[in-house]
Amino acid sequence: MTGSLVIAGLGPGADAMETPEVRGALDRATDIVGYIPYVARVAPRPGLVLHPSDNRVELDRARHALQMACDGRHVVIVSSGDPGVFAMASAVFEAVEAGPPHWRDLDIAVLPGITAMLAAAARAGAPLGHDFCAINLSDNLKPWALIEKRLRLAAEADFAMAFYNPRSRARPEGFARVLAVLNEACGDARPVIFARAVSTPEESLRVIALPDARPDMADMRTVVLVGNSATRIIARDGAPFVYTPRAVPE
């Protein structure tokens, strides 16, 4: 029997934001592999084996999934959001490149999902409507100096920005530093959106001017969007619309 490996994005939380393609792969799977809270989003059924694992074991998880696919299983690795955005798809290809040659011949597919920044941007309006970049603020896999350099250069280039992993218990001071760098580099009151647990029952959205943003407005369930210098707020009753115009004048 020939096995397969699918690396699937479950979207930001709501079932309605999971693609039919991903749902089909989950229905056909024999094994689900992933970080504990993501595997918990997959409904158990007879014949389906769940393999939840802890954070920070991505390469072990990838190798385990590849080995099961070699053994003829139909394995789905689940990530939240999109699997190619700060998630499992890269870990799988790192394992394939360093692994035994026959892993390269496996049937491997990456199925996209709605990533947190796009779900959050849609809730707010169109803050990423012009050029933007996404930065993972965790320094688990890269030096802090590089994060700070990318922040400064992105601000200088006037990108709107999306920040993943803004804050954790292990790095309480990191996001304060990010806000200080942004205030220094941007020097204006552009809108910042703190979007927490988007598309789940705990969803909250807060729009605030950059100088008023505080570190404790973010946690690990928050994606933070920062506008560029042209980003606009349309005030109205209730939550404002935030959008970035499509054009930059000559």
Ligand SMILES: C[S@@+](CC[C@H](N)C(=O)[O-])C[C@H]1O[C@@H](n2cnc3c(N)ncnc32)[C@H](O)[C@@H]1O
């Ligand atoms: C390890 S990254 C995974 C990103 C995921 N692959 C994606 O495409 O959204 C985890 C970070 O994604 C963001 N995130 C994931 N789901 C979210 C949601 N529903 N609402 C807000 N932010 C979310 C948070 O910044 C969180 O710290």
